[in-house]
Amino acid sequence: MDGTPMAPLAGVVVRAIGDTTPVRVALDRLRAAGCDVVRGEGPPPVAAPAGRIELLATPEGGPAEGGCDLTWAPPGSTVAPEDEQDVQALCGLAHLHGRSLGGARPLPIDYASVCAGVLASQAVMAAVSAGPVGTRSTVSVAGAALSAAAPYIAEAAASEGGPSTVVDGSRPPFRSLDGVVFEIETLDPEAWLRFWTRLGAPTAVIASGWPLFQRRFATAVCPLPDELSGILASTRFDRTRAVGLDTGVGVVALRPPESVPDARPVSPWRLRGVGGPADLRSRWAPREGAPLAGLRVVEATNRIQGPLAGLLLSFLGADVVRMEPPGGDPMRGVPPLAGGVSARFTALNRGKDAVEIDLASWEGRESATALVAEADVLLYNWPPGRAERFGLGMEDLAERAPGLVHAHVDGWVDEGPEDPVPATDFPVQAHGGIAHLLAEGGRPAPSLLTLTDVLGGIIAAEAVTAALALRSRLGTGVGARTGLVDAARLLREVGRATGREEPSVLVPVEDPRCVVDLFPDSFTTIDGVPHPRSPWTSTPMEVGRR
Incomplete structure (x- = not known):
């Protein structure tokens, strides 16, 4: 497929009204997909105060109906945020970002607006992929923020003691004897023990620091024992490395x-055609508000980025089935539990089916191949090379599933540091320049809010919709690959906050559970725990009306 233009939206024309961050982000993404953009004049309409994107023409050259409205608040809100700062204050992002710092702090980047822009781009792509559906989607910046806060809201609601609080200790990043500021990462408690033992830390201190370090993804705090940061402060960086x-x-x-x-x-999604012509007839049956209805997605992911991508695809109507190891995903049992399942796991995986498959066995790999062969999309976040080891690589499935979309949800995507470092959120923030964008008082530090994980998941879901559009054009399977580094790149490109410099006059929420009272129509309750609904809503359109 060398030389094939990877422009899934070639021939699509949209008109954009408004010059907000979410509109600019969405248009950049749509242009990258080959879409032509016409700029409308005047301010955004009252119904779309953060901007509007209207579909004007389809790839076939005919007229189109629909598009995407951007608002600051979702329907049914009891409050009326007017910009990024208000959204961060009311949706809990300021609280979560500042939780480890002793008080609410707004992110000095337009984070929720960037997320909303990618969601708007995805809404347009999904509508084009499915054909004319006669609806206009609405994405609110607050709804995007709620998607980022969802696991924290679920954890706070399911915890007997409420949300996590700050205790005394030293939070990362660390500073070496020779002045290098750095992060460390491991998911292995044995490696943690070996590392600190070699540096001379007492065993009791090492043991007390591990659960705090391991749980920082869930708690947004990491008050490590002062002895550990003191050891690194008295050690040269090359020695620690x-x-x-x-x-x-x-x-x-x-x-x-x-x-x-x-x-x-x-291509922002590294799209490429795979294999030869394929029969693309499937269960795909788009309907109003569900442009991906009938599509089957097989998801093999864990943690945050991949599961969020699968959840967003399910919100667009896709049927998502998770492949989990025997005994189920270990994250199902991580406290706090609600209905016998981790509240955080439910926040990212509700509404999905699941099958347990042992990919270490020949029988399991055969079962996985049969499952994927009946699907439209394989979404996975295995390390590079593992899909091929399981017999589920693009070339492996070219004959049995020639029209499959292979969506690899990655971390570093060949852009990582020289030394091997796990591709998780905080190292990517550090290596990708985000820690410096967030610097306060000259001290750069990654946010303990999982910024690249969430935005990376949104980008991964967008990649699937872009790949589906390209599949329709090429008549073949399509490969897509995105990573946390793409989220970091997008945040760098947008840069520091573009809105007003003074803080919001609205008092930031101090407990994630309070967010539910402010946006009651944006949540559904499962086993007593609130979870945000889809960030998209759809409005039927009369033919010929824009």
Whole structure:
């Protein structure tokens, strides 16, 4: 397929009204997909105060109905945010970002607006992929923020003691004896023990620090014992880095945005055609408000980024079935539980089916191949090469599933540091320049709110809709690959906040559970725990009306 233009929206024309961050982000994404953009004049309409994107023409050249409205607040809100700062205050992002700092702090980037822009782009792509559906989608910036806060809201609601609080200790990042600011990462408690033992930390201190470090993804706090940060402060960076290499702990220095090479791929989703012609007749039966209805997605992901991508596809109507190991995903049992299942797991995986398959066995791999062969999309976040090891790579499935969309949800995507470092949120923030974008008082530090995980999941879902549109044009399978580094790149490109500099006059929520009272129509309740509804809503349109 070399030389094939990867422009899934070639021939699509949209008109944009408004010049807000979400509109600019959405238009950049749509242009990258080959869409032509016409700029409308005047301010956004009252129904779309954050901007409007209207479909004007389809790939076939005919007229189109629909598009995407952007608002600040979702329907049924008891409050009326007017910009990014208000959204962060009311949706809990300011609280979560500042939780480890002792008080609410707004992110100095237009984070919720960027997420909303990608969601708007995805809404347009999904509508084009499904054909004319006669609806206009609405994405609110607050709804995007609620998607980011969802696991924290679920955890707070399911916890007997309420949300996590700050206790005394030293939070990452660390500073070495020679002044290098850096992050460390490992998902292995044995590697954690080896690392700190080599550096001379007492065993009791090492043991007390591990659960705090491991849970920082869920709690947005990481008050490590002062003894640990003191050891790193008295050690030169090269020594710490060497110990990390030897013990299996990733060590990565923070980089300012200007020092991050511009490695932007030709396609934001690294799309490419796979195999020869395919019969694309499937169960796909788009309907109003569900442009992906009937599509089957097989998801093999864990943690945040991949499961969120699958959840967003299900919100668009796709049938999502998870492949989990024997005994189920271990994350199902992580406290706090609600209805016998982790509240955080439910926040990202509700509404999906699941099958347990042992991919280490020949029988399991055969079962997985048969399952995927009947699907439209394979969504996975295995490390590079593992899909091929399981016999589920693009070339492996070219004959049995020639029209399959292969969506690899990755981390570093070949843009990682020189040393091996787990591709998780905080190292990506550090290496990708985000820690410096968030700097306060000259001190760069990654947010303990999982920024690249959430935005990376939204981008991964967008990649699937782009790949589906390209599949329709090429008549073949399509490969897509996105990573956390793409989320970091997008945040760097948008840069520091573009709105007003003074803080919101609205008092930030101090407990994630309070968000539910402010946006009651945006939540559904499962086993007593509130979970945000789809970030998209759809409005039927009369023929010829825009």
